[in-house]
Amino acid sequence: MPPRKDTDASVSVPCFYGAELRYKREQAGLTLEQLADGSFRGISFLSQIERGERGMPMDLARHVDGRLGTDGFFQRRCEDAAKARRVGIAEYFADAADQEKLARSIEDWAPMFVPGLLQTKAYAKAITRSAMPRATDATVEAIVKARLNRAKLFAGASPPKFWAVLDESVIRRRVLPPVAMAELLEHIVEVVRTTRSIVQIVPETSATHPFMMGMTRIMTFLDAPPLVYTEGLHSSQVIDYPALVMDYRESYDLLRAAALPPEASLAMIEAAAEERRNEAQQQRRP
Template sequence: MPARKDPDASTSVPSFYGAELRFKRESAGLTLEQLAEGSFRGISFLSQIERGERRMPVDLARHVDERLGTDGFFQRRHEDVARARQVGIAEYFADVAEMEQRALSIEEWAPTLVPGLLQNEAYAAVVTQAAMPRASEEEVTEKVVARMKRARVFTEPAPPKFWVTMDESVLRRRVLPPAGMADLLMHIAGRVRSTRSILQLVPETSGSHPLMMGMLKIMTFADAPPVVYTESLHSGQVIDYPALVMDYRESYDLLRAAALAPGASLAMIEAAAEDYSNEAHKDDRPECGPLA
């Protein structure tokens, strides 16, 4: 059995909170299963909180305080942890952003938007403003900066293996002007190549497939069970129930079977980038007047 990996409490507020939870639980002589009993939460959920990967809901904080006799400590501090994780990141995505940093692999299905880990600043700004039309320039900038920081996971000594499947329509949707679209697509191709990731496109001619109704992210870890994340416009859900994770896993595998090969997919992205670039140059040419 591999040695237990203790959380580094110095890395963040959630990690400190999780390390304190583990310390109090072990001091009370309780296993994760014993602490979870009666909380309506799973063992893996508690374990992820102890590693600083998940946010403590107030009902669970109340349960923990009662079981461990911690005089309301975890209830008082759970909002501090939530605030520490929300700088530029939606509350419902905070857990996922933490888990990305620890994942062994990240597999993603993107039917309508470029995945966050592949976005550039210009694209991130436009889609953020579209989702939050009343947001100030400062709020949009904060979210764009946070999204760009997520890509730092690829510069870690042991980055996650990244495999993304995108619908071809994402390339055709003109979120940016032609020059901006060309830059975006070359950015995607460059990141995929530099990180040795895998990208596949599902062609618009593919017809029906198992994941027509929304985005999907599957993450695996060295010391925790795999999780699935699904998202809609203003909410997201982390799923760790093993049977349901297996169902999503099968659907994602069937989706990849309907996609183009990685080499052909990158070639299509680069060809689309060239088309946008040619269009931008054509638009920039001055119009010639009639010959005398």
């Protein structure tokens, strides 16, 4: 058996609390299975927290404090840890955002809007403002900045393999003026080509396909089970039940089979960008 790799508590806030959880658990002489007993969380979930790969939800913090006799330590610091890692990130997306940084592969299904990892600043701002019309400019800017910062994972030492399937309406919908829409579409093509990612388009001529539902993401990891993330308007769900994850995996594979091939999809995006450029030129003519 290879030696255990201890969590470096200095790397991040989740790593700090993960290392502290492992220390307190081992000090109490409990195994992961014993600590998980009586909670609504599995052993793999606790193991990921100890490795700093997931944040600790409040229900588990209460359970851990009770079992380890830590006098409310994890409860008191739970929200502090959440706030430290979620500036500009929606509460319901926070866990998925953490997992995104550790993923070996990310596969998105985007039926309504461009995935966050492919967005431009103008597009991110427009989408955020439409969803939060009463938000202050500072709040919108914080959200946009956080969303754009997520794309930095492509510049990491081991970037995830990214695959996105978009409904054709996503690249046709006029969220921005023609020039800005052209820049968005050109940005998508550039990211795909420079990161060796894959994007496919489900054409509007497809009356039905295997994944006619909301935004969905599948993530795989080197040392953890795969996860599925589904998102609605103001809520989301992280799914780790193996049988259900497998069902989503099969549906996503069928969706890819129904989409256009990657090169044909990129050609469609490039053509749409050119159409928006031509439209902008026509609007400037006297």
